[in-house]
Amino acid sequence: EVQLVESGGGLVQPGRSLRLSCTASGFTFGDYAMSWFRQAPGKGLEWVGFIRSKAYGGTTEYAASVKGRFTISRDDSKSIAYLQMNSLKTEDTAVYYCTRDIEYSHGIYYFDYWGQGTLVTVSS
């Protein structure tokens, strides 16, 4: 059974850093791209960024709103994807989800499994 479990959320002051983890099980983690999304309280879904599988270079892409502040990485030996969040702002407050990405055409993905989410609150 595919499972994704996020951890590392919590309350953090503006300007500080936080690292989220997404621990995967039930599939060959290294074969898949992984994405991060977020959802501010009462709002819709926002894509944060993703990391390709090593077969595609393990490269990353980010939303404009987080580029330069957030970094996604992966440890295929541990089946974990990370979201390092620096210089946090109050507007980064949200539930953060990781997903497994399915490539259904070259470079085109959909998101078939989602973790349960972890809440990040940025406040002084």
Added chain:
Amino acid sequence: DIQMTQSPSSLSASVGDRVTITCRASQSISSYLNWYQQKPGKAPKLLIYAASSLQSGVPSRFSGSGSGTDFTLTISSLQPEDFATYYCQQSYSTPPATFGQGTRLEIK
């Protein structure tokens, strides 16, 4: 970025009703359109991918159609567990993957 617009934003319906939700893209996205269901306090769940392909395990009362810029999600006979918020999402021009604003389906 491609903008996705859903209509209606909210909808009241009864158990057994047939319901249709529409999603429009700001430019052609071929058939690279996916639908998700989200219940309060839960993660989104994939229902439909590639506009009309039913994700494994999803009941057959859910169906999707469309291509280009206009898409629909249809629930043929609403069940109590279907009351939720539904999002469309385009994969054609990524990054970024963009979502519609959501359609909240409520019990009448």
